[in-house]
Amino acid sequence: KQEVTQIPAALSVPEGENLVLNCSFTDSAIYNLQWFRQDPGKGLTSLLLIQSSQREQTSGRLNASLDKSSGRSTLYIAASQPGDSATYLCARRGGYNKLIFGAGTRLAVHP
Amino acid sequence: DAGVIQSPRHEVTEMGQEVTLRCKPISGHNSLFWYRQTMMRGLELLIYFNNNVPIDDSGMPEDRFSAKMPNASFSTLKIQPSEPRDSAVYFCASRPRQGVSYEQYFGPGTRLTVT
Numbered sequence: 001k002q003e004v005t006q007i008p009a010a011l012s013v014p015e016g017e018n019l020v021l022n023c024s025f026t027d028s029a030i031y032n033l034q035w036f037r038q039d040p041g042k043g044l045t046s047l048l049l050i051q052s053s054q055r056e057q058t059s060g061r062l063n064a065s066l067d068k069s070s071g072r073s074t075l076y077i078a079a080s081q082p083g084d085s086a087t088y089l090c091a092r093r094g095g096y097n098k099l100i101f102g103a104g105t106r107l108a109v110h111p
Numbered sequence: 112d113a114g115v116i117q118s119p120r121h122e123v124t125e126m127g128q129e130v131t132l133r134c135k136p137i138s139g140h141n142s143l144f145w146y147r148q149t150m151m152r153g154l155e156l157l158i159y160f161n162n163n164v165p166i167d168d169s170g171m172p173e174d175r176f177s178a179k180m181p182n183a184s185f186s187t188l189k190i191q192p193s194e195p196r197d198s199a200v201y202f203c204a205s206r207p208r209q210g211v212s213y214e215q216y217f218g219p220g221t222r223l224t225v226t
Contacts, residue, residue, distance in 0.1 A: 101154040
């Protein structure tokens, strides 16, 4: 079963904190893993995609890592800002190119 | 680029009515995906097209759901007849040709309410 689990389900932090969002998957035969951001009532915005041959990807204050052996990916957000408040979803690519999503982590960054 | 375009953005209909959702993928992308998002089940893939051909429709919940992609720039998802449990946000996503990128780009979604 290709489950994707995200912990924590919700997170509230003060502005400026560095934080880590976790994503775990049961099948280590992974093609790639993608992190998305979803604002309330909006679509998904792709943040980072890590290929199975890669260990991490960075974009600005975001860094995503992938450890296939342990079935884990983390999204690190440095110096969090109120504008980072959103739901963060990870998705692994399964067969036939389908994305299998986790339930997401709802992040609230308060001033 | 305008990104993935979906219409309508919101749809409210009565049970039993036919509903048609529309999607225009990003120009040059050759893969198109329809997803459904609900509180209970999260995001689920319904159907996936590659070069306008349906490749995997195992996520389509029932025969009431059908999807078409008559050309590279347009796809529809139809529900007939609609039921209250179909209420959800339906997303369309597209992806460039393999070898270019595996990244999927999502549209803004259509929020469907069936009363």
